[in-house]
Amino acid sequence: xxxxxxxxxxxxxxxxxxxxxxxxxxxxxxxxxxxxxxxxxxxxxxxxxxxxxxxxxxxxxxxxxxxxxxxxxxxxxxxxxxxxxxxxxxxxxxxxxxxxxxxxxxxxxxxxxxxxxxxxxxxxxxxxxxxxxxxxxxxxxxxxxxxxxxxxxxxxxxxxxxxxxxxxxxxxxxxxxxxxxxxxxxxxxxxxxxxxxxxxxxxxxxxxxxxxxxxxxxxxxxxxxxxxxxxxxxxxxxxxxxxxxxxxxxxxxxxxxxxxxxxxxxxxxxxxxxxxxxxxxxxxxxxxxxxxxxxxxxxxxxxxxxxxxxxxxxxxxxxxxxxxxxxxxxxxxxxxxxxxxxxx
Amino acid sequence: xxxxxxxxxxxxxxxxxxxxxxxxxxxxxxxxxxxxxxxxxxxxxxxxxxxxxxxxxxxxxxxxxxxxxxxxxxxxxxxxxxxxxxxxxxxxxxxxxxxxxxxxxxxxxxxxxxxxxxxxxxxxxxxxxxxxxxxxxxxxxxxxxxxxxxxxxxxxxxxxxxxxxxxxxxxxxxxxxxxxxxxxxxxxxxxxxxxxxxxxxxxxxxxxxxxxxxxxxxxxxxxxxxxxxxxxxxxxxxxxxxxxxxxxxxxxxxxxxxxxxxxxxxxxxxxxxxxxxxxxxxxxxxxxxxxxxxxxxxxxxxxxxxxxxxxxxxxxxxxxxxxxxxxxxxxxxxxxxxxxxxxx
Numbered sequence: 001x002x003x004x005x006x007x008x009x010x011x012x013x014x015x016x017x018x019x020x021x022x023x024x025x026x027x028x029x030x031x032x033x034x035x036x037x038x039x040x041x042x043x044x045x046x047x048x049x050x051x052x053x054x055x056x057x058x059x060x061x062x063x064x065x066x067x068x069x070x071x072x073x074x075x076x077x078x079x080x081x082x083x084x085x086x087x088x089x090x091x092x093x094x095x096x097x098x099x100x101x102x103x104x105x106x107x108x109x110x111x112x113x114x115x116x117x118x119x120x121x122x123x124x125x126x127x128x129x130x131x132x133x134x135x136x137x138x139x140x141x142x143x144x145x146x147x148x149x150x151x152x153x154x155x156x157x158x159x160x161x162x163x164x165x166x167x168x169x170x171x172x173x174x175x176x177x178x179x180x181x182x183x184x185x186x187x188x189x190x191x192x193x194x195x196x197x198x199x200x201x202x203x204x205x206x207x208x209x210x211x212x213x214x215x216x217x218x219x220x221x222x223x224x225x226x227x228x229x230x231x232x233x234x235x236x237x238x239x240x241x242x243x244x245x246x247x248x249x250x251x252x253x254x255x256x257x258x259x260x261x262x263x264x265x266x267x268x269x270x271x272x273x274x275x276x277x278x279x280x281x282x283x284x285x286x287x288x289x290x291x292x293x294x295x296x297x298x299x300x301x302x303x304x305x306x307x308x309x310x311x312x313x314x315x316x317x318x319x320x321x322x323x324x325x326x327x328x329x330x331x332x333x334x335x336x337x338x339x340x341x342x343x344x
Numbered sequence: 345x346x347x348x349x350x351x352x353x354x355x356x357x358x359x360x361x362x363x364x365x366x367x368x369x370x371x372x373x374x375x376x377x378x379x380x381x382x383x384x385x386x387x388x389x390x391x392x393x394x395x396x397x398x399x400x401x402x403x404x405x406x407x408x409x410x411x412x413x414x415x416x417x418x419x420x421x422x423x424x425x426x427x428x429x430x431x432x433x434x435x436x437x438x439x440x441x442x443x444x445x446x447x448x449x450x451x452x453x454x455x456x457x458x459x460x461x462x463x464x465x466x467x468x469x470x471x472x473x474x475x476x477x478x479x480x481x482x483x484x485x486x487x488x489x490x491x492x493x494x495x496x497x498x499x500x501x502x503x504x505x506x507x508x509x510x511x512x513x514x515x516x517x518x519x520x521x522x523x524x525x526x527x528x529x530x531x532x533x534x535x536x537x538x539x540x541x542x543x544x545x546x547x548x549x550x551x552x553x554x555x556x557x558x559x560x561x562x563x564x565x566x567x568x569x570x571x572x573x574x575x576x577x578x579x580x581x582x583x584x585x586x587x588x589x590x591x592x593x594x595x596x597x598x599x600x601x602x603x604x605x606x607x608x609x610x611x612x613x614x615x616x617x618x619x620x621x622x623x624x625x626x627x628x629x630x631x632x633x634x635x636x637x638x639x640x641x642x643x644x645x646x647x648x649x650x651x652x653x654x655x656x657x658x659x660x661x662x663x664x665x666x667x668x669x670x671x672x673x674x675x676x677x678x679x680x681x682x683x684x685x686x687x688x
Contacts, residue, residue, distance in 0.1 A: 165586055167593030229585055237581050241573055242509055249511025252651055256634070260608065263631040267611075287607040290600070307596055 007040055010194050013179070014146065016041040020192075021106075021138055021147035023048050023131070026062045026069070026215040029150035032203050033195055034073065035212055037148065043077050044102040046142055050134045052112045052127050062215050063107055070105040077103065104142075108134040120330055136184040145189055151176050152195040152203060154231070157247050160254040161230050167307060177258040196255075199247075264291055271296040275342040281317045289314055300343050302328060316341050351384055354538050357523070358490065360385040364536075365450075365482055365491035367392050367475070368413070370406045370559040373494035375413065376547050377539055379556055381492065387421050388446040390486055394478045396456045396471050406559050407451055414449045421447065448486075452478040464674055480528040489533055495520050496539040496547060498575070501591050504598040505574050511651060521602040540599075543591075608635055615640040619686040625661045633658055644687050646672060660685050 014020065022037065024030040024047045037045065049066040051059050110133075116126035139145045156176055178196045182189050195203070207214065238246045268291030269284070271277075276296055281289055293313050297305050312326040316336040324336045333344045358364065366381065368374040368391045381389065393410040395403050454477075460470035483489050500520055522540045526533050539547070551558065582590045612635030613628070615621075620640055625633055637657050641649050656670040660680040668680045677688045 164597055165582070165590055165593060167596045226586070233585050234582065237585075238509070238578065241577050241581075242570070246509055249509060252511045253508055256631075256651065260604075260631040263629045264604065264608070266629075285607045285610075287600075287604040307600065 011040060014192060017044070019044040019046065019142065019144045021046045021048050021135060021142070021144055023135065023147060023149045024066050024069070025049065026066045028207055028214045029152060029195065029203060031069065031212055031214040032206050033148060033150040034069070035210065036206070037194070038073060038077065046104040046106055046138065046144060048106045048108070048135055048138050048147070050108040050110055050131050052110060052130070054112055054123070054127070065215050067105055067107070070103050073103045106138045108137070110134065132182070132184050136187040136189055139187050139189055145187065146192060147189060148192050148194060150195055151193045152198050152200060153251050154200040154247070156196055156254050157235070157250045158227055158230050160250055161234060162227055165230070177262065180262070264288070265295070268292045268295060272299050275340040278317050278336065278339045278341060281341070289317070302332065302343070313341065355384060358536060361388070363388040363390065363486065363488045365390045365392050365479060365486070365488055367479065367491060367493045368410050369393065370410045370413070372551055372558045373496060373539065373547060375556055375558040376550050377492060377494040378413070378417065379554065380550070381538070382417060382421065390448040390450055390482065390488060392450045392452070392479055392482050392491070394452045394454055394475050396454060396474070398456055398467070398471070409559050411449055411451070414447050417447050450482045452481070454478065476526070476528045480531040480533055483531050483533055489531065490536060491533060492536050492538060494539055495537045496542050496544060497595050498544040498591070500540055500598050501579070501594045502571055502574050504594055505578060506571055509574070521606065524606070612636045612639060616643050619684040622661050622680065622683045622685060625685070633661070646676065646687070657685065
């Protein structure tokens with residue numbers, strides 16, 4: 001499916017004999033990723049599935065499906081191991097299934113709808129946050145801090161356009177990276193996306209050729225009306241009208257943007273104090289002011305911050321600003337007093 | 345037309361009693377900009393018009409139109425000055441037109457079609473390069489290094505999408521800034537775009553209300569088929585399907601991207617030598633490697649460099665790269681030898 005260099009680089013950076021988490025919804029993409037990783041020799045995987053409880057029985061069925069997938073994967077691994085000539089001659093374990101299979105299963109449940117209500121966010125945001133919290137928990141429990149996720153090239157392009165349309169600014173345009181780290185609930189999680197340069201059509205082909213079974217991804221149907229519109233209307237229209245390989249070009253831009261974003265983010269100072277010192281902020285170039293504010297707001301548990309919010313906080317540092325208080329999401333405020341910006 | 349703060353900031357940063365160049369094609373946008381600047385009190389302007397010779401007589405007629413526009417603008421300025429109560433009582437000049445009017449006219453000619461052929465670039469690129477060369481010449485002749493250009497908010501959005509579609513990467517996404525500097529033929533030109541936050545509809549309104557005459561912009565008709573498709577098909581489709589203020593959001597992203605681009609560009613080291621030292625390049629983060637290569641190629645007179653070209657040169661710095669020579673546009677090559685990358 002992938003050019004050999006990519007899979008060899010993956011095996012080089014993430015040796016197959018180590019243990020890894022993998023997020024599996026049961027949809028086409030994650031089923032493919034699991035199958036592909038096993039075929040590459042990754043056999044100490046911990047399959048993580050969060051039941052979002054958004055579609056009742058259908059969500060439960062997804063969980064059952066993934067559980068069965070884990071069982072059949074284990075059977076295959078055992079089968080392969082038993083067929084190995086070296087093994088056949090050796091002494092067989094009394095219980096090969098437990099000793100030789102290494103695909104574990106982690107099942108979580110979250111009431112995403114009530115989380116969204118409680119946190120006043122969209123269902124999509126609440127689902128994502130719940131999923132990452134669940135991954136972080138699993139990472140802690142298994143002492144395994146690297147997770148494979150099945151985002152592919154079309155996801156990257158769609159996310160890029162989605163963020164562009166929302167006006168998220170370059171911070172949002174960066175989207176996803178092949179390898180990134182994220183601190184979630186005190187856990188540093190390394191997120192690896194081996195399929196980020198693989199297109200949906202290649203995944204379809206892979207699934208078809210290998211007769212893989214999968215569940216129609218719940219998120220595709222219920223969570224993302226806007227994303228579906230981007231996928232089914234915007235991108236085809238762009239391709240039809242511009243006669244160019246628009247997807248590849250956006251993909252390329254998104255990949256570079258992600259690289260630059262990572263670097264800018266490293267360059268921006270961390271303000272971890274409760275307040276932000278106005279002279280320190282003012283001394284930075286505008287690009288870094290924005291990043292520094294974003295990072296500071298995140299440490300103050302204000303996430304999902306758009307460009308507007310950042311600019312509002314930044315306006316407090318303006319020497320001539322007549323205002324000393326600005327509104328933030330979820331009924332919070334930022335205020336400037338005595339050369340400091342703080343939250344209320 | 346603009347919020348008062350913007351025009352007062354413009355007058356603050358660029359005092360109206362100083363001299364400025366202004367690019368005037370004779371089209372709606374530049375006619376509006378000229379009219380608006382004069383109304384704000386800018387009366388020492390040097391109108392620069394380059395005859396691109398792309399549409400024969402029609403191009404000549406554009407030049408004539410701009411020349412007449414300068415003359416009538418001068419008449420109006422003189423008229424205004426004569427009507428000022430203070431002036432009426434004072435001693436009148438024998439020749440008010442020459443003494444009191446300050447709109448000068450600079451006319452240039454370029455055979456853009458043959459330039460494009462010679463330099464193996466698109467007509468649009470050749471036209472732009474010829475225009476900037478002409479502006480730089482005018483700047484030298486008048487000892488006046490600041491030029492006003494009439495790019496507006498829709499131009500910014502269209503350029504952003506155009507570059508996205510071409511896959512120019514974030515370097516290209518940055519597009520235009522309200523104020524930027526550019527070194528052209530040894531001249532440092534400050535480019536000011538006072539209309540960059542004004543939408544085309546506002547310009548139309550301005551033109552209509554003041555009964556301004558203008559020429560249908562040649563560039564709109566002949567130079568930019570792709571841009572026209574973006575303007576007339578892509579953006580309306582996005583707006584219709586996404587039901588959001590897509591143009592404003594893209595505009596916002598483009599404005600931030602421009603700010604970040606400026607900063608990253610400052611951060612990237614200048615390699616002005618004939619060769620690029622591989623260890624020095626390798627020591628930089630990927631984002632800066634790309635910028636440094638771009639800057640270096642520009643000093644070596646390789647402009648119009650896309651992401652592909654940059655990545656090809658960057659691949660030469662790869663420790664494991666099997667290749668030591670890559671192709672560049674216009675039959676040039678980059679080669680690595682003894683820890684150095686140089687051009688042939």
